[in-house]
Amino acid sequence: MKTLIRPLGAAAVAFALLAGGTATAQAYNLSGGHLPTTSPSYKINGGSSASRTAWSAGVSDWNNAGAGVSPSTTSGSATVALSEANDSSVSWDGITYWNNGANGVMTNVSAQLNAAYTAGYSASKREGVAAHEVGHTLGLAHSNSCVLMNPTTPDRTNCGVYRPQQDDINGVRAIYGASSRAAAQPGTVMHLSQAESFKDLKSLHRSADAVVVASVGGQSSTVKDGIPFTDHNLKVRAWLKGGSSTGSATVHQTGGPVDGALMQDDRDPLLQEGQTGIYFLRQYAPGKFFIIGGADGRFEITAGNSVSALASSNVKDVSGSLSDLVSRTQGLTRAEGSR
CATH class of the missing domain: 3.40.390.10 (Collagenase (Catalytic Domain))
Known part of the structure; x- marks a missing residue:
């Protein structure tokens, strides 16, 4: 321009x-x-x-x-x-x-x-x-x-x-x-x-190395060049794409405590211990991942086995049903594997 x-x-x-x-x-x-x-x-x-x-x-x-x-x-x-x-x-x-x-x-x-x-x-x-x-x-x-x-x-x-x-x-x-x-x-x-933006489940799934249903466990934080980072231990209940013989994965997220104050992006806040969700991940090291697209790649599982995207998510074609999101994700994984 x-x-x-x-x-x-x-x-x-x-x-x-x-x-x-x-x-x-x-x-x-x-x-x-x-x-x-x-x-x-x-x-x-x-x-x-x-x-x-x-x-x-x-x-x-x-x-x-x-x-x-x-x-x-x-x-x-x-x-x-x-x-x-x-x-x-x-x-x-x-x-x-x-x-x-x-x-x-x-x-x-x-x-x-x-x-x-x-x-x-x-x-x-x-x-x-x-x-x-x-x-x-x-x-x-x-x-x-x-x-x-x-x-x-x-x-x-x-x-x-x-x-x-x-x-x-x-x-x-x-x-x-x-x-x-x-x-x-x-x-x-x-x-x-x-760096990435996803408008629908298909493009989100295509770009992910792994998709998991998991609960958020313990966490540890570090600060590098003034920027805090938090590593979350995910207790994986199911691998919908990718896979591992273990029931855990580490998710790296930007944000955390600095000098006693919490620093995080308002559109993509830190995962919370005990939270359960479906996460679309990219692997950057063995067993270590980050959520792709920030808010786009995470869906919280709420009461009644429904799912909800963050308000700042760009993905608009996901319903409130956990079973529907799991079924659609598994279908995309099968289709990807058949090509």
């Missing part, structure tokens, strides 16, 4: 019509925090030349967007730290995290591009992930429409969105144009950009 500002896409128009009005709908969402300045500086700390170029472009996109802020890169001390990860054990291609301090001022703001995914992206697609993460550093949360702050890279790419759209710009203007702001709750904030 060549222009910096363009009309809202079809999804945003539909959103406006569903809202019952002809005026432009406010689709942007705010994280509740803001940087201490409208001229924030960004320091790019190492990484591949492709990631460094993407970060520079993402910062420049916001500087040129007319959003009331003037971000720039620097080699000295900075408001925001940008870097690169290379982690094939997670489902995200970008991550942003920070602390909300006094009066909602964001501190210790950091963002990473995950080269395990982004190294295979086109330059424009990689720039889109970087600009998306810079949007988070300015205080924007995710929005479900054809805008830069859509939470999944495939959906942004399908919309042809790689730079701030008018709704994204309006959101930043709302943050930094405010003469007074409601105080944000102190604590840690984390947002993930999902």
Whole structure:
């Protein structure tokens, strides 16, 4: 996409019509925090030349967007730290995290591009992930429409969105144009950009290495480069795809405690001990998996043997019946094995 500002896409128009009005709908969402300045500086700390170029472009996109802020890169001390990860054990291609301090001022703001995914992206697609993460550093949360702050890279790419759209710009203007702001709750904030998005059970199943019916057991947490990770022990009741001679598997998830505070993505919260569900998994090491598509790849088993997707899931063709989901998944596994 060549222009910096363009009309809202079809999804945003539909959103406006569903809202019952002809005026432009406010689709942007705010994280509740803001940087201490409208001229924030960004320091790019190492990484591949492709990631460094993407970060520079993402910062420049916001500087040129007319959003009331003037971000720039620097080699000295900075408001925001940008870097690169290379982690094939997670489902995200970008991550942003920070602390909300006094009066909602964001501190210790950091963002990473995950080269395990982004190294295979086109330059424009990689720039889109970087600009998306810079949007988070300015205080924007995710929005479900054809805008830069859509939470999944495939959906942004399908919309042809790689730079701030008018709704994204309006959101930043709302943050930094405010003469007074409601105080944000102190604590840690984390947002993930999902590298994959699934709209139906068939595509979800096709991309999974394993599908299990399992309950969540004990967990252990670690922190790497300021990012917490939690390993959950799944007590597997049935393998609907893949398989193992053991009745357990380890699921790796981004999120966990940091300095006594819980950091997790609001769209894909941590699994809870005792929770039972059906999980669509990708293996990254023997016996170790992560849930594909974040919220898309997990379905909680509730009372009465029904299943429910997370509110943020993109998968829309799963009914509330546990037996139906198990039967359909097994059917897809048989069909896949017969090819």
